[in-house]
Amino acid sequence: MGIPKMIGAIIAVLVCALANSGASAQEDYPSRPITLTHGFGAGGNADAIARIVADGLSRRLGKPVIVEARPGAGGNIASDRAAKAAPDGYTLIMLTGGHAVSAAMYKALPFDPVEDFQMISTVVFFPFVVAVKSSHRFQTLADLIAEAKAKPDTLTYSSVGVGSTQHLAGELLSSMAGVRMIHVPSKGGGGPINDLLGGQIDILIDTLTITAPQLAAGTIRGLGVTSEKPWFSIPGVPPVAATVPGYEVRSWLGIATSKNVPQPVVEKLNRELRAVLDMPDIKDKLQAMGNDVRGGSPGDMRSMISSEISRWKRVIDAAGIPRQ
Template identity: 55%
Template sequence: MANLFKRTATALLFASVSMAAAAAYPDHPINLMHGFGAGGNADSVARVIADAMGKRLGQTVVVEPRTGAGGTIASAYVAKAKPDGYTLIMLTGGHTASAAVRKEVPYDPVGSFSMVSTVSRFPFVISVKADNPAKDLKQLLDQARAHPGTVTYTSVGVGSTQHLTGELLAAKAGVSMVHVPYRGGGAPVQAVLSGDVNVMVDTPTVTAPQLKSGKLRALGVTSPQPWPLLPGVPTVGSVIPGFTVMSWLGIAGPADMPKDVVDTLNRTLKDVLADQAVQKRLHAMGSEAWYGTPTEMRDMIATTTEQWKQVVKAAKIPLQ
């Protein structure tokens, strides 16, 4: 009887400590990392989400870029961080693309992370400098077909979704285009505006301001239907039937984060993404809010990684 009482008391003590820890979370600032440059889609969305999360959690959520290698440097750092909920990452669609195109990455794209929730989804925009002779996507592809290897396109890094989207576009169209990777942020758009690179494959967040200013011309959007936030821009599928690429952003932490912490973060993001002010800010960037459970996010990443592997194989994209 005494042993039973002792075990019960011990169990109650651990339960009370666990509840106290959960109630205290978070009791100091949270770092939200991402792997891309300032001003890019991941950075812009991360700052919107971090601000809204911080207000609801009562702690500052600090956005910290750790650029390079198509986001894998930041992902590797977070995968090895202490799983206490104070080091998180804004994963991008490039997380699954890198896992598909690289011979190896220093983490398991699913198993090394505690998924929290997706936050947004969006297509990519194929665009050129306003004075480019190609007035539409067909003309650009005809140009690439007539002069193989002379048309260049940007991305935010080798193995990024932008990179694979460009490779898939070239493969499906039967043309040759040269990939010119950058470290993200505003570098790709500046490369196109300066004339160093011909074509930009990037998010509406990065592309829309240059479209509105008239500095870039959109040739196509990779959504299955015209994207309402880019009126008048035709789908790539209207030129290459069946061509569709949609990407996403989502928050995760290191594997083995306490369930109570994951649940707290997930509930917070559900509230954030239901906020019309946040939705409006995401829409202005060309994205739509997209909440999901940790299980839904985990399953989506696993499925998408396999889909990109099939694309890499079918398009005969060399592993990096």
């Protein structure tokens, strides 16, 4: 055999070996622990739901799924890390509605919110609650709006960070109600509710994970839920739209990974995640937190996020909210 033919044969063997190695690695996935990261504080909505889902995935996949919180910048620190992770399916991220809001709110991000991610599946959908401390003078949302109109730039409301969905929900409420309030961002988790109960802020805009236990305990008063109609888990809290017609904000959580993850790995993750969402104990826990549990295809999630980005851009433009 001549040298050129010998080199060609060696290259062919190496290519075949590499292809078989890659195929074997995909078939063996996962062969080690998986990290499920999110961009908000411990004890918050993303963290609580991530831990429930991680437990189910660990059982289904037979490998540990470790939840890692990387709070900051409205979730964008974690998103940037996940976008730049190795394309092997071992770094997942629990994206929130804030992912689409940030894409609409910021002039530039260090990642493309759609193209730099491989979507896996949505997990849950939910509204927010506008609430005050139970001892607060406001009994209704109309009371809040009346004072905000009489005393502009005096009432404070919380969010889990600039560019988060809570932030935009507050800005949209201010715009549609014709008032001005002061936004007080935090890193998320239990920070906003602690600030409300401690008297550092006037108004809380947060998820059902955070607000529902406090509503049940009577420590806070729900002035409005951001869904179009009353929400199934807190029927006593009226929709914000009953006072501010046309107001509606919903959010979601879903799992993604970095782009270029092999398709067999994506398909397995989607299949197993949707199976997790159908597990009775997992589904019951998520619904008990007030969530609409809803999985879907990677394409469904991608289309939904693109649509949400466009929707929030329209909201920001219509409300005259300055981009960051």
